[in-house]
Amino acid sequence: MRKESSKNLENEILINNSCGMAYTLNVIGGRWKPAILYRLLTGAMRYSELRNVLPLITERVLVLQLRELEKDGLIEREVFPQVPPKVEYRLSALGRSLEPLLHALSDWGNANRPENDSLREQPSAC
Amino acid sequence: MRKESSKNLENEILINNSCGMAYTLNVIGGRWKPAILYRLLTGAMRYSELRNVLPLITERVLVLQLRELEKDGLIEREVFPQVPPKVEYRLSALGRSLEPLLHALSDWGNANRPENDSLREQPSAC
DNA sequence: CCGCATCCAATAAGATACTG
């Protein structure tokens, strides 16, 4: 089956498949994106609301993650031109298309992670 | 389960859900685990086979990832007591339970990642 | 053949202070 012939079609498929998966993990992975996405599944939120429900994230990191999610097209940022300022974040259509996947990931983790597993010292939202 | 100052039941649920997701991403995420898991979906492989089909991974990292996957119960390691040594890696039942999820992650990524996206400088298996 | 040990580079994340 798998030989030196890296031109093997099956190999190509496997490689591309793993790449698609790697891309997905890139855009939803990381330490805080899961928590942010989960929050936004229930609707739009202001910046300060996100910060309040994720008290352990620093502002720097929160903004970085939001910018990345926006760049990847998963969320939309709406600025209300008023004083004081108001900014809302919501899932885009692409972001909402991830909902079944996010729930599947969550369910598998909740079903299979060991008791008392502290997520390897991940204090984030736990 | 952990019960902190539960101001809000919905919060607890969201938090726990995101934690399950974070755990899943932890055990299948990283730069090389997707490729390794994808390879093993098609059957058991020897250490040297894995190394050959993933020519860009270093031995140190390959072993590290295999050990983590084993620790998390996703793969099994079988040593054949012979000379020269032979070691096979295969998915455990738990690992195989991830198969639909892995395909879903892959499909979403292949469908949605931009053309010519080089996976943000991720040369791994692409 | 199947690794492990050592050292080092890149990147992700955190702490803290400040601003339009």
Add this chain to the structure above:
DNA sequence: CAGTATCTTATTGGATGCGG
């Protein structure tokens, strides 16, 4: 309110060489 700007620390991955 919704962020920036620096600086520092932690985690991950890579290069290379040796060993049972």
